[in-house]
Amino acid sequence: MSKVEIFEPAMCCSTGVCGPGVDPELLRVSTFLNELEGEGRKISRYNLSSDPMAFVTNKEVNDTIANEGTEALPITVVDGEIRQKGSYPSNANFAEWAGMTREDIVKMVQKAQKPADGGCGCGCGEVKSDCC
Numbered sequence: 001m002s003k004v005e006i007f008e009p010a011m012c013c014s015t016g017v018c019g020p021g022v023d024p025e026l027l028r029v030s031t032f033l034n035e036l037e038g039e040g041r042k043i044s045r046y047n048l049s050s051d052p053m054a055f056v057t058n059k060e061v062n063d064t065i066a067n068e069g070t071e072a073l074p075i076t077v078v079d080g081e082i083r084q085k086g087s088y089p090s091n092a093n094f095a096e097w098a099g100m101t102r103e104d105i106v107k108m109v110q111k112a113q114k115p116a117d118g119g120c121g122c123g124c125g126e127v128k129s130d131c132c
Helices: 023-036 054-055 059-068 091-097 102-113
Strands: 005-009 043-047 076-079 080-083
Touching: 005 054, 023 043, 023 091, 054 059, 059 076, 059 080, 080 091, 091 102
Parallel strands: 005 043
Antiparallel strands: 005 076, 076 080
């Protein structure tokens, strides 16, 4: 598995649900990374306001910010190499870089879509083929 790190701009939280508006992109990233973590994968996230030393100690990230400014954030680093900057990677890229196969991703998505009650997803709690 590759070492994946995300260097994010200064913000009060990583989910995007703090404050008056919800950032759907941050919500997507946070939700998907939580799913990956549930599968035993780990992607490190560093927030400029709460973990500035991570930005200082990573030469590639530090140089990028010095040359391009904070507009380059978020920066995604995989195994020490900057792979993306200025936006968050797709879920597929996150999963690939976290060492998941296509089959692992399909299983994770199916698991996430399966209703917690074991039913058909309509809220009736029953398992039947003609439900809803």
